[in-house]
Amino acid sequence: MPISTAYTAKITHLQILKEDGTLDTALAQPGGGGDPSILTDEQVLFAYTKMIECRNLDETAFKLQRSGRMHTYPQNKGQEACALGSGLAMRVGTDWIVPCYRENAAMFLHGVPMTHVLLHWAGDERGNHFPPGVQVTPIAVPIGTQMLHATGIAWAAKLQKKDQVVCTYFGDGATSEGDFHEAMNFATVMNVPCIFFCQNNQWAISVPREQQTASETIAQKGLAYGATVQQVDGNDIFAVYKAVYDARERARQGGGVTMIEAITYRLGDHTTADDARRYRDQNEVEAWKAKDPMIRTRKYLESRGLWNDALQKEHEEKAEVTIKGIVDQVLSWPDPDKSEMFDSMYATTPAYLVKQRDTMQTHSLGQNPAQAGLKQAELAK
Ligand SMILES: Cc1ncc(C[n+]2csc(CCOP(=O)(O)OP(=O)(O)O)c2C)c(N)n1
Ligand SMILES: [Mg+2]
Helix, strand or coil: CCCCCCCCCCCCEECCECCCCCECCCCCCCCCCCCCCCCCHHHHHHHHHHHHHHHHHHHHHHHHHHCCCCCCCCCCCCCHHHHHHHHHHCCCCCCEEECCCCCHHHHHHCCCCHHHHHHHHCCCHHHHCCCCCCCECCCCCCCCHHHHHHHHHHHHHHHCCCCCCEEEEEECHHHHCHHHHHHHHHHHHCCCCEEEEEEECCEECCEEHHHHCCCCCCHHHHHHCCCEEEEEECCCHHHHHHHHHHHHHHHHCCCCCEEEEEECCCCCCCCCCCCHHHCCCHHHHHHHHCCCHHHHHHHHHHHCCCCCHHHHHHHHHHHHHHHHHHHHHHHCCCCCCCCHHHHCCCCCCCHHHHHHHHHHCCCCCCCCHHHHCCCHHHHHC
């Protein structure tokens, strides 16, 4: 029996907006040219103003943490094209966003109030309780878990014949977790409408991408499970938008899972609990700063006559006011009532928890339980 080829594969890398801010006109016309998979000027303009806002939020959250008014916060700096390109390509109120923690802008686009993201990182669980109708799941800090949730949501949508697609986000490091492989396997076998969006920002805290996986690309891990895969320049908002838009439409037509690997870079520390200078070469950081998605998007808008220094100043000032307003709201958020920790656990709170809740309201526990309306015999139960 001669040796034959059992399998060959090719993974393409998509870049539409070049680093000099010009479009590859073989792939896209400036203004969109009526192609729904290409961003219009209006969308790019909108996305750029959101980038300004998100960067201000990052800087503000950093200062809040340093001044003791915020717990850990993971900056999104440098990865905004991923969040905005993908967030814009998903249908608000129809599709689902299942985030990790480095795609704030996608969450905001889909209706999560900025206050809630800050509340979350301030350790307030109410930050995970989004307004009704918002189709976004809470920020997931345990690495990888959200991909399983996304798979379940997409499976439910398929079973219920709903026109819904799910986009879940995760980092390069997360693809070394079991949850990624289990989610990917189940999602592809069941052919569910789910997009696995990997923000390959080159680092998993202090572990560089090469030490974390021997896989030449992250995208090829999706190939192993039978997903459609696409690698994109993650600092190119056009490429991200097109890849997610095409994946969304494919999923709606029954084409199942797409895995997108977006090549990007974490310009900030891992979180405010980290100091990346201890393990990262500054030359590497500087090289990526030059590829900042904001610089590239701004160059494009300038070439279209849609942006200038005056607008930059105006929107930076506007963002400052917006974010300050958000912070004021968060800092004056009323404290939760102690009893709230009992309220959302069971549909009907069991008697022993009712007892705990009620006795917690008094200083007399163990001294005069009658104060809490409880008889000694009941407490002994
Ligand atoms: C299950 C689990 N293990 C370990 C951690 C600690 N941890 C937090 S972030 C992180 C690295 C994640 O790297 P990556 O997936 O590349 O995402 P990035 O932070 O780079 O966006 C680790 C190991 C965790 N949160 N959850
Ligand atoms: Mg990473």
